[in-house]
Amino acid sequence: xxTTEYYKVAEHVFSxxxxxxxxxxxxxxxxxxxxxxxxxxxxxxxxxxxxxEEISQEEEGQRIVCGHTEEGKSVFEFxxxxxxxxxxxxxxxxxxxxxxxxxxxxKFSTDNALMIVFAxxxxxxxxxxxxxSVIAYGGKGYMFLGxxxxxxxxxxxxxxxxxxxxxxxxxxxxxxRIFSEEIKVFGSPWSGKTNCYKNEELPLGGIVLxxxxxxxxxxxxxxxxxxxxxxxxxxxxxxxxxxxxxxxxSETVIIEKIKMWHLECLPDNNAAILxxxxxxxx
Amino acid sequence: MKLKKGFxxxxxxxxxxxxxxxxxxxxxxxxxxxxxxxAFVWQLAEKQGDFTVESLASAFCKxxxxxxxxxxNDVKELLEKWQKLGVIE
Numbered sequence: 275x276x277t278t279e280y281y282k283v284a285e286h287v288f289s290x291x292x293x294x295x296x297x298x299x300x301x302x303x304x305x306x307x308x309x310x311x312x313x314x315x316x317x318x319x320x321x322x323x324x325x326x327e328e329i330s331q332e333e334e335g336q337r338i339v340c341g342h343t344e345e346g347k348s349v350f351e352f353x354x355x356x357x358x359x360x361x362x363x364x365x366x367x368x369x370x371x372x373x374x375x376x377x378x379x380x381k382f383s384t385d386n387a388l389m390i391v392f393a394x395x396x397x398x399x400x401x402x403x404x405x406x407s408v409i410a411y412g413g414k415g416y417m418f419l420g421x422x423x424x425x426x427x428x429x430x431x432x433x434x435x436x437x438x439x440x441x442x443x444x445x446x447x448x449x450x451r452i453f454s455e456e457i458k459v460f461g462s463p464w465s466g467k468t469n470c471y472k473n474e475e476l477p478l479g480g481i482v483l484x485x486x487x488x489x490x491x492x493x494x495x496x497x498x499x500x501x502x503x504x505x506x507x508x509x510x511x512x513x514x515x516x517x518x519x520x521x522x523x524s525e526t527v528i529i530e531k532i533k534m535w536h537l538e539c540l541p542d543n544n545a546a547i548l549x550x551x552x553x554x555x556x
Numbered sequence: 557m558k559l560k561k562g563f564x565x566x567x568x569x570x571x572x573x574x575x576x577x578x579x580x581x582x583x584x585x586x587x588x589x590x591x592x593x594x595a596f597v598w599q600l601a602e603k604q605g606d607f608t609v610e611s612l613a614s615a616f617c618k619x620x621x622x623x624x625x626x627x628x629n630d631v632k633e634l635l636e637k638w639q640k641l642g643v644i645e
Contacts, residue, residue: 328579329579329582331582496569497568497569497571498568498569498571498573498587498589501568501569501573501587502587505575505587506585512577512582513562513577513578513579513582515577518564518577522566526567526568526569529568529569530569
């Protein structure tokens with residue numbers, strides 16, 4: 275039998291109706307509200323959507339095919355290692371969403387669908403879903419950015435091993451929300467391969483772009499370079515003009531208000547110590 | 557020549573940048589920063605649609621105090637750079 279649960283992530287409430295639920299959402303359970311930001315209904319059945327493909331994006335064996343139906347609904351097809359995992363169909367405003375899940379891909383499809391709908395429906399509310407690993411230290415959150423495989427998670431591990439009092443807030447998909455008085459980073463139900471689903475928030479203390487090098491060196495990132503570091507780390511359909519405008523607005527606030535650095539580094543203890551000494555003193 | 561589709565002009569810290577946001581350009585993976593005069597040439601190119609070095613240079617001279625020959629050289633150099641980067645075709 276289907277039941278409905280309500281979750282609160284970065285102070286946005288959404289609902290999910292399904293036959294079963296996953297543990298990574300439990301810390302985010304909240305009371306029922308009359309008007310959630312969006313709702314997702316999950317069907318455990320196969321479905322072939324008839325749609326026009328706009329773009330297909332592939333990363334690490336996962337593929338998302340985006341498109342739209344004739345009536346203007348958005349379609350997202352999820353594939354994992356060349357097997358179809360599910361189809362998300364959304365109204366143009368992303369308020370009501372339906373997900374059809376293939377057997378064996380329940381969690382994969384649910385996580386992907388909720389991340390997409392969350393990112394797209396909160397973009398207009400000064401909220402950004404990042405691809406980042408986040409360390410909590412000294413009452414602030416520090417985000418590490420970088421392409422897949424750069425070593426974001428590795429760098430976080432090095433903080434945990436070398437910096438007293440450092441904790442992992444999220445290892446893959448934290449949420450940043452801009453409030454009038456401050457910018458906060460929130461844990462989320464999505465954390466990649468790491469079991470770290472913390473319902474916690476911290477003021478955002480800084481952002482560090484990582485790249486691999488044969489040495490450790492840190493320098494401040496400003497202006498366009500800072501902007502260029504943010505863009506590939508934030509989820510969103512940038513080919514949708516309204517969404518792109520909203521993301522751009524939030525990105526310019528972040529580069530104005532948050533200190534950003536570029537850390538060229540080795541995967542060693544000194545990288546974490548150099549990083550910590552530089553960014554937590556600012 | 558034409559500007560390729562999918563590129564938009566954004567303002568970041570009071571500087572103009574060309575960002576690939578459209579479906580046609582999602583794989584561009586770069587930002588292109590423009591000074592004021594280059595941004596003006598981009599604007600002219602957008603307006604003209606199908607443009608040449610001459611058509612841009614002559615429109616450029618109406619706004620900036622420069623002689624046609626210098627403008628042509630500058631525009632030519634700029635377009636060669638854009639061609640290399642793949643933002644025009």
